[in-house]
Amino acid sequence: MTDASADPVSPDDGLPAWFLGLRGIVDHVTATLNVAGTLLIVAVMVLVNADVIGRGVFNAPVSGVPEMVSMSIVAIVFLQIAQTFRKGRLTRTDAVPGFVAARAPRLRQAMDVIFAAAAAALVWQVFAASLPLFKKAWVRNTFEGTVGDFTAPVWPVKLIILIGCAALLVQLVLFGLAAFLRLIGSARA
Numbered sequence: 763m764t765d766a767s768a769d770p771v772s773p774d775d776g777l778p779a780w781f782l783g784l785r786g787i788v789d790h791v792t793a794t795l796n797v798a799g800t801l802l803i804v805a806v807m808v809l810v811n812a813d814v815i816g817r818g819v820f821n822a823p824v825s826g827v828p829e830m831v832s833m834s835i836v837a838i839v840f841l842q843i844a845q846t847f848r849k850g851r852l853t854r855t856d857a858v859p860g861f862v863a864a865r866a867p868r869l870r871q872a873m874d875v876i877f878a879a880a881a882a883a884l885v886w887q888v889f890a891a892s893l894p895l896f897k898k899a900w901v902r903n904t905f906e907g908t909v910g911d912f913t914a915p916v917w918p919v920k921l922i923i924l925i926g927c928a929a930l931l932v933q934l935v936l937f938g939l940a941a942f943l944r945l946i947g948s949a950r951a
Contacts, residue, residue, distance in 0.1 A: 777943055783934050793843040799841030806834045824913025833906060833919045837942050840926025844933045871945040878938025882931055889927040897919035 777785075809827055835894040846852055865868035897918045898904070905913040 775944070776947060777940060781936075781939065781943065783807060785940075788929075788932050788936060789848060792848055792933060795841045796845035798841055799838045802834055802838050802841065806831055806838075826907050826914065829907045829912060833914065833916070837919050837922045840923045842889035843926055844929035847930060847937075848920070848933050866947055868945060871941045871948065875938050875945065878934050879940060882934040882938065884932045885927055885934060889924060889931065892920065892923045892927065897922055 809824065809830060813824040813827040843852075859873065862873060871904060896917060899915075899917040904916040906916050907913040
């Protein structure tokens, strides 16, 4: 069993009111992005089913389904990743962190701060690498698909990648800040 600081969804456990208010706002934004990702999943399911029925029953497939599905998968991941992290639903192992938390809770809090900083640096790199790709897709008006059959602009997916990275980055910073506040709070106790 691990302590509350081991889980991204820990209770309020003495965190300052300003932090809880900020986290509440960010949680609302990431929950909204998550809902958008869920609605996109439903839209893709409807689209795929329409294509299968159209192809099988009417011998008239829906144009562009493979392109739309491939672009949608990327968008879904980036729309939902911040909320997935916040709720502690990313694939992870708690063997070492749980062992450390049971024996040295302050060390576990320090590990969380380091993890958050490293993860935030990685997400920042993804954001920084994706920004020029978005700009290029926007300026060049890049499309996915075959002209005359189906085309869709690429920039909305590139924008969703940036938004998802930014939301995850903010969640990681809040996670690290919460761990840091708990760490200094436990040092005072």
